Amino acid sequence: MKQILVTRSSMPPFEEYMEEIRSVWESHWLTNMGPKHAELAEALRAYLGVERIELFTNGHMAIELTLQAMNLQGEVITTPFTFASTTHAIVRNGLEPVFCDIDPVSFTLDPAKIEERITERTCAILPVHVYGNICDTDGIEAVARKHGLKVIYDACHAFGETVNGKGAGTFGDASCFSFHATKVFNTIEGGAVCFRDTALGEKLYDLKNFGIHGPEDVRAVGANAKMNEFCAAMGLCNLRHVEEEIEKRKKAGNRYRSHLEGIPGLQLNAVQPGVKYNYGYFPVIFERDVFGADRDEVFTALAEQNVGARKYFWPLTSAFSAFAGKYDPAETPVAQRISERVLTLPLYADLAHEDVDRICETVLRCGKR
Numbered sequence: 001m002k003q004i005l006v007t008r009s010s011m012p013p014f015e016e017y018m019e020e021i022r023s024v025w026e027s028h029w030l031t032n033m034g035p036k037h038a039e040l041a042e043a044l045r046a047y048l049g050v051e052r053i054e055l056f057t058n059g060h061m062a063i064e065l066t067l068q069a070m071n072l073q074g075e076v077i078t079t080p081f082t083f084a085s086t087t088h089a090i091v092r093n094g095l096e097p098v099f100c101d102i103d104p105v106s107f108t109l110d111p112a113k114i115e116e117r118i119t120e121r122t123c124a125i126l127p128v129h130v131y132g133n134i135c136d137t138d139g140i141e142a143v144a145r146k147h148g149l150k151v152i153y154d155a156c157h158a159f160g161e162t163v164n165g166k167g168a169g170t171f172g173d174a175s176c177f178s179f180h181a182t183k184v185f186n187t188i189e190g191g192a193v194c195f196r197d198t199a200l201g202e203k204l205y206d207l208k209n210f211g212i213h214g215p216e217d218v219r220a221v222g223a224n225a226k227m228n229e230f231c232a233a234m235g236l237c238n239l240r241h242v243e244e245e246i247e248k249r250k251k252a253g254n255r256y257r258s259h260l261e262g263i264p265g266l267q268l269n270a271v272q273p274g275v276k277y278n279y280g281y282f283p284v285i286f287e288r289d290v291f292g293a294d295r296d297e298v299f300t301a302l303a304e305q306n307v308g309a310r311k312y313f314w315p316l317t318s319a320f321s322a323f324a325g326k327y328d329p330a331e332t333p334v335a336q337r338i339s340e341r342v343l344t345l346p347l348y349a350d351l352a353h354e355d356v357d358r359i360c361e362t363v364l365r366c367g368k369r
């Protein structure tokens with residue numbers, strides 16, 4: 001039986017990539033902010049509609065080094081309904097994550113609940129546009145302004161999205177993107193931070209390049225998180241095709257909806273008014289008592305058909321064994337409930353519609369058992 005995984009990397013035609021790296025090969029300039037790096041940064045700045053951008057080796061280093069660049073201390077209010085990276089970026093900076101509950105429809109941080117978690121030690125909010133669902137940015141900004149907090153968006157799932165025509169990377173003090181192989185747009189591995197403040201940009205540059213300013217001047221204690229020329233070249237190629245890829249994802253996503261919308265006991269991702277969505281993920285929430293099967297039963301039935309759906313995001317990051325005994329996932333009951341019930345079905349540009357039909361048949365059969 002043909003194997004279908006939760007996603008499949010988008011790739012340009014082989015010849016297009018070969019042509020793109022020809023100049024890299026000829027110049028022997030492989031990394032350290034070469035011409036491809038500069039070209040991609042400018043192309044992404046325009047595409048994302050942001051003022052400033054710094055490229056990174058991956059989305060995680062983009063988040064971790066942004067927190068470091070802001071010199072934060074104390075507590076960061078965040079969501080536990082996310083990939084490990086979001087929470088780890090906080091903890092690895094010596095900061096304390098304070099987990100806040102999410103909205104049951106958008107699965108993003110609930111601004112009213114953020115306010116309840118603020119203490120005199122709170123320094124920042126780190127919300128996630130999970131599955132590309134845009135957070136309540138107005139609500140979050142109002143809370144942040146009132147209490148003088150920084151806002152760093154984990155926009156790793158929100159590539160190419162706009163809200164009433166405004167780029168998803170324009171909110172907060174900074175927005176961090178992932179260009180990992182599994183994302184809507186990839187540079188194999190890669191990431192970026194979008195921001196407005198030039199001083200923050202200088203710190204980010206220092207942190208990604210050892211603080212080096214010329215061969216004889218090291219002004220800061222930076223790490224190494226530079227994107228190399230091969231990754232930048234992949235990005236230049238993939239960027240030419242990304243709109244077409246999103247359009248194909250949209251068709252596959254709509255095919256899922258044609259089968260699963262309106263089925264009692266299934267909650268599909270809500271369409272957000274004014275948002276140009278990127279169709280990165282297709283999460284479904286299974287209510288066992290109504291649908292007739294729980295998430296784990298559906299997961300197993302799909303696995304038997306060689307379909308690798310994923311439980312993004314279970315467990316909650318606050319329930320990771322790495323943090324055993326430190327946090328109580330029951331303090332975020334909505335996140336806990338969603339996390340126990342969610343399954344993300346395969347979705348990628350080349351996913352055949354017959355495969356979507358087959359996946360939906362298996363899902364629906366579970367409910368009828």
Ligand code: T4K
Pocket residue numbers: 005006007008009058059060061082083085086128154156157178179180181182190191308312
């Ligand atoms: N914040 C959020 C909210 C994130 O979701 C992520 C990453 C980050 C921050 C950090 O960004 P990065 O530092 O990663 O740039 C995958 C990705 O590795 C990870 O980037 C992503 N989130 C997360 C949601 O998914 P895994 O552990 O599930 O990956 P893996 O290896 O199981 O791959 C999943 C599927 O993707 C495979 O079944 C097949 C497909 N695949 C995978 C690879 C590696 C491909 O088609 N090609 C590939 O090269 O984490």
